[in-house]
Amino acid sequence: MTFRFLAAAALAVAALPAIAVAQAPATAPTAADAKLKAIYDGYATWNGQQTGYFEDPEGESQPSDFLPRVDPASQLRRAEYLRDVLAQVKAIPAGQLSAEERDNAAILTTIVEAELANARFREWEMPVNSDSNFWTYLDTGTPLRDAEAYRRYIGRMRDIPRYFGEQVVNMREGLRRGLTPPAITLAGRDGSIESFTKAGEANAFYGAFKDMPSTITADEQARLRAEGLAAIKQAVVPAYQKLLVFYRGTYLPGARKTVSARDLPDGDAYYRSEIREYTTTDLTPEEIHKIGLGEVARLERAMQQTMRDAGFKGSLAEFLTFLKTDPQFIARTPDELLGVSSYVAKRVDGKLGDYFGLLPRRRFTIIPVPEALAPFYTAGRGGLESCQMNTYNLPVRQLYNIPALTLHECAPGHSFQAALSVEGKALPAFRRNLYFSGYGEGWGLYVEWLGNLMGIYRTPYEKFGQQSYEMWRAARLVIDTGIHRYGWSRAQAIDYLASHTALSQHEVETEVDRYISWPGQALAYKLGELTIRRLRSEAETALGPRFDQRKFHDLILALGAVPLPVLESRVRAYIAEARKA
Template identity: 35%
Template sequence: MKKIVLIGMVFLFAMSCKQDAKQASDETGFDFEKLLNDFNEEGLVLDPIKATNAGDSRYNDQFPNFLSEEYAQKKRAYYTKYKEALANIDDSKLTETEKMSKAVLEWDCDINLEAMTFKKDLMPIDQMWSKNLDFNQYAGGTNAQPFKTVEDYHTWLTRVDNYLVWLESAKENMREGMESGYVLPKSLIVKVIPQFEGLSKGNVENHLYYSPIKNMPESFSDEEKDNIKAAYASLVENKIMPAHQAMTEFLKNEYLPKGRTSSGITGTPLGDVYYNHQIKKYTTTTMTADEIHTLGLSEVARIRSEMEAVKEKVGFKGDLNAFFDHVRTNRKLMPFTERSQVIAYYDSIHEVMKPQINKLFGKQPKTPFEVRRTEPFREKSAAANYNRGSLDGTRPGIFFTPIPDVESYNIFDKEDLFLHEAIPGHHFQISLAQENEELPDFRKTLWYSAYGEGWALYTESMGEELGLYKDPYQYFGMLSSEIHRAIRLVVDTGIHAKGWTREEAIKYSLENEAESEADITSEIERYMANPGQALSYKIGQLKIIELRARATEALGEDFDIKEFHNQVLETGCIPLQLLENKIDNWIAANK
């Protein structure tokens, strides 16, 4: 009987919320819910890849030329239209949920319009962040782009044709950038060249873009299979390979000689103004480069002292930098001989955590979850990452881990990696937002790095609460990951605001963390390619830790960790100031 009454109360509350929203719409003279839905629908037309990632198949054949002036005009008009519409809305007539949606939408319009004032499109390709790398992930046939029907196979062929138009525009933009100083550092260009060169040659049937043929459904007729095979072979041989060969030659013969020797974004006309924009975009704060640099130095010093304690605990004789080398090269921390053992290792971490997760999280996602090896074509240059599941939950969330050399796969920092990329990090945060029926659709797939990466780094600090870090080396791994993010505050601002060179940033990192020189070099080059993104992790983590401490102190015995996590996660990605306001209101309501 109690359960029936509770269900009835929940139903009445949900109906009340909808009635509040309808009342707000009536009083303001327009349908606010429709405005949010229109923003989402028009956004999917503008960025059909976003629709594909969400499991919406309506635009799977489309790939607009994101670099064209026509596209820029449409994008500018889109954000301007909704920014102006929001300016005419009276907050006092909105529900609390609608006020949050309005504030998030205002932020999104402003930051995107601001980004369009810069000529970053003249550097459209780099070794980690550019659209060609994202697009290549769909080509294998195992990602968000579906390959289940005959129509799916033909749809992809059309999307590839559209993508090749973008690729040609990228080359044109890069030529223009070469003439005006908008060009990548040489050290990044040499990393881009192999990515194109690898797709420009080889056996057609072993090519990445031929991969979907190997998993064709048996239900296809022989004629359908033959036609699709011929079409995909022609695609690879007559379109993909020549286009990638042309880009390879351009990069080698034209672009690389024009590459710059500077490391920071101030070596381009984008300058300090662009870096300040990137700080705002990725931290969702008004912090300055100097403030972030100082915070980073402080955090590095604090975490180093904790690392010293672990070094003493395991009885290592030598200084901390020697201990870093010991951890990097300790064969006992590299136990695997088969890649399947790596996947099984992560599954075992999940099993250990399950009882504790139930104590800390009231809401848990329904979306399935898997661990997979990173695709071989991007494995050598990729970091571990999470790919969100579809909105309807039919495609699982996937934690990808690169295993280029299984026998050197070091596990000292892999428990915290699983917490961050998988559970309860990105999988919980992203899936719960997508499953939240109270959120308007545009907020279910919105991504603000300070919130999303901040949450994931916060979950790393929960390892002991989740039954992990019992081995001191694993706890040291957590500290290593945290200091890695603290170092980012120092080196990202160092490179882009203080004139540091690539080599100076690498040296600072080597002196303060246990990552290999090769991994550190890739990391530094990552920051060079996308200024400011690396700042988001630590800034977001520190804010969530601060809010948890504030709530714990204010509520005392009434503090409920499950409810705190619900409050943080139920909103989806939002700027940090909006999250802080929400938690402060929750504290006040429960005091």
């Protein structure tokens, strides 16, 4: 999917931090620095124009009154521009750049190379998978501040028919070439389209008009509500209805019946390109599969010990069955599940000062995953304004998993990161709201592990939930490469995940469908976490009693989203400087 680096965080997930405390050692700017700065500042302006975002006077990214153009001609023009940007960056000798600007050059190069790879494979012809798509999150998920923000929102609503029409043209070409997600992973996703076909005030797009700011006069509120309802009737509902007919009648029946990325056009090269994008490493599928097997074996031994600590006398398989089926682990109401998560978040609040030097001022709320997404969505998702917990089908949402999930999605995971991002303005514009999965998801998994040191897991069952979640991410390394490199079947992948984790069968199946339809993305979590834990171990060994985990964590968060090689070089530079001091 195109624009995923710079649009994804703004649309849905978590913007990653950009705070001032860990910039590279200051050096005098060079002529090469100035040349690079002109390139990436120009790129940031261009990208905002392309993706439909602009920077407000407070330096925050805001959506414009239009949606991106995604037709093939526009995509090819973007690729041509990006090739020129890459050539300009590579023409600057790295040795002439200051340390900070070398980082910026590496980050911009990583972004552009990934986008050019997407263009090479014409990935815009496959703008949907089992987890993500182009038609959700268009209804605003954050409060609108003023009348102008409402007018821009209405403008975007009016632009949906054009935007959907271009996407459908691309999807038809993908069907023709065999570039589609597997059909089995798309079943039921039409419900997320149908949910937006409701009329008038029942439509989710109207939600923003129900509680408008008091700074907007009553007369203006009435006019904006009328314009919003007209846009829903004339543009939103017809566009979603038309998309629903295409999805059900043409796209789903025509989608490919195989599950491996190897079966896509130039599939092996495409899969390796996806690995490079999501992990920002040069690891091969074979190397990742081997790492995964080693982590699965290590975690299985740890889970056996926790099972014994819980006093369970049977086998690990029997313990997994017990955890998945015993009523004591099931919330009776959505509020009970949300309450467990909320209490975990407040207990984390009491520990943050011992583990982080810089804390965000901004708060987040905990809400259910939206109804339109919940049946096939992940267990949770974290973002700036809210941390979402999935309360759909409560018997498959075991409570012992909630502490680890809350750490990952809320604090000190994604919502915590996103707040720091908004509050810090130190990074160049092109690095704000940027998302690298290896960094962001690696951090989320790392703080699940950190919960052990923070004392968040109070029972062997909650400890096992954390281990099961870590096993889940380790098993992904085996499953993702198993499917897309070694030709595993869907059933084989489901059996592997179900037999190694305490995830419910529903979660197992939705997760495997995600790996099938989104090659490479699932690899980022464990590989990123392994990198951060390895760097922490290096720092602890090198610095001994002088190691300060608060400074270590602040350093990582202050970098903002970076490729894993940049993270490694910066942490090792920090270690070297700390040893000198």
